[in-house]
Amino acid sequence: MLENIQELIDQYIDLSFSVHRKGESLIRDQIGSDLTNDQHYILRYISQAKSCTSSELAEEFDVKKSAITAIINRMWEKGLVERTRDEKDRRVVYLTLTDKGNQLYVDCEERIYKLVESFIKKFDPKEIKQFLETYKKLNQILIESKDYKVEE
Amino acid sequence: MLENIQELIDQYIDLSFSVHRKGESLIRDQIGSDLTNDQHYILRYISQAKSCTSSELAEEFDVKKSAITAIINRMWEKGLVERTRDEKDRRVVYLTLTDKGNQLYVDCEERIYKLVESFIKKFDPKEIKQFLETYKKLNQILIESKDYKVEE
DNA sequence: CGTTAATAGTTAACTAGTTGAATAATTAAT
DNA sequence: ATTAATTATTCAACTAGTTAACTATTAACG
Numbered sequence: 633m634l635e636n637i638q639e640l641i642d643q644y645i646d647l648s649f650s651v652h653r654k655g656e657s658l659i660r661d662q663i664g665s666d667l668t669n670d671q672h673y674i675l676r677y678i679s680q681a682k683s684c685t686s687s688e689l690a691e692e693f694d695v696k697k698s699a700i701t702a703i704i705n706r707m708w709e710k711g712l713v714e715r716t717r718d719e720k721d722r723r724v725v726y727l728t729l730t731d732k733g734n735q736l737y738v739d740c741e742e743r744i745y746k747l748v749e750s751f752i753k754k755f756d757p758k759e760i761k762q763f764l765e766t767y768k769k770l771n772q773i774l775i776e777s778k779d780y781k782v783e784e
Numbered sequence: 785m786l787e788n789i790q791e792l793i794d795q796y797i798d799l800s801f802s803v804h805r806k807g808e809s810l811i812r813d814q815i816g817s818d819l820t821n822d823q824h825y826i827l828r829y830i831s832q833a834k835s836c837t838s839s840e841l842a843e844e845f846d847v848k849k850s851a852i853t854a855i856i857n858r859m860w861e862k863g864l865v866e867r868t869r870d871e872k873d874r875r876v877v878y879l880t881l882t883d884k885g886n887q888l889y890v891d892c893e894e895r896i897y898k899l900v901e902s903f904i905k906k907f908d909p910k911e912i913k914q915f916l917e918t919y920k921k922l923n924q925i926l927i928e929s930k931d932y933k934v935e936e
Numbered sequence: 937c938g939t940t941a942a943t944a945g946t947t948a949a950c951t952a953g954t955t956g957a958a959t960a961a962t963t964a965a966t
Numbered sequence: 967a968t969t970a971a972t973t974a975t976t977c978a979a980c981t982a983g984t985t986a987a988c989t990a991t992t993a994a995c996g
Binding site for chain 1: 800809
């Protein structure tokens with residue numbers, strides 16, 4: 633049985649807030665000012681998926697489709713993404729990166745890798761692997777309890 | 785030496801994004817619709833500090849003071865926080881929670897505790913402690929490298 | 937077949953959070 | 967006493983999110 637469960641929870645909430653905030657801030661500084669963090673994550677997702685739809689992004693990022701439309705519009709204005717209609721099902725629009733988008737992604741990743749690499753060196757490899765294992769488990773639990781409600 | 789350092793970094797980025805997004809979403813559902821996540825964190829901070837200033841919040845949350853002013857304005861309109869001028873140094877404004885703010889905080893925390901508690905049960909206590917240790921270390925490194933720049 | 941559902945995406949109005957620049961009020965420095 | 971610096975605010979402009987209404991298209995099925 634855990635003692636001080638309340639303390640653990642407080643620690644986790646404070647840490648997760650702080651780490652996320654400071655991590656985002658570092659990445660923002662690192663990737664330069666022309667791309668917001670959200671746009672970077674979208675860039676990242678499309679790059680890895682090669683091609684995807686608005687619905688897919690909305691599902692993945694847990695936001696409404698209209699929010700995706702807005703963010704894609706801004707990235708489209710910057711010449712980073714392309715929209716192509718599916719000829720079979722003309723409701724569907726495929727999102728892909730332009731050459732400029734791809735290049736920007738590669739540049740960002742290189743910088744982020746250097747950044748995270750310099751941090752990773754400060755940890756024991758075993759410690760990192762254990763950390764990631766637990767993190768992965770936590771993520772899985774969060775996914776499974778998407779519509780979880782604590783009973784009153 | 786770590787093999788597949790690139791893969792580890794990718795894993796971490798994807799996980800931290802996903803966990804944060806889904807965690808925030810769960811907390812938002814849990815605390816009800818009248819408080820945004822950011823407002824909840826501010827509420828939390830002021831409650832624990834008893835009293836604080838805008839500058840302190842801006843420093844802690846890593847945003848400009850004008851952003852804090854805006855958030856505090858919205859919370860003030862909801863009757864959650866009070867502003868009191870320091871009589872010694874009349875530039876300073878102290879922020880404290882009203883009774884309503886305190887009550888809301890207590891209610892939110894109770895719900896969040898129940899939520900996190902139900903998740904914590906799914907982990908080995910030892911695993912949690914190790915996880916938090918590494919997380920704490922990561923946070924410390926992030927704090928220390930606030931203005932870190934990767935050399936080109 | 938034709939009408940009704942459902943799906944994919946967009947648009948518009950609104951709220952929240954953020955920055956940056958300008959400002960007001962006050963205190964510190966010399 | 968004048969100039970600096972500090973604390974907080976206001977304002978304009980922007981990103982990101984929601985809800986609701988809408989368009990266009992496809993699916994369902996009597």
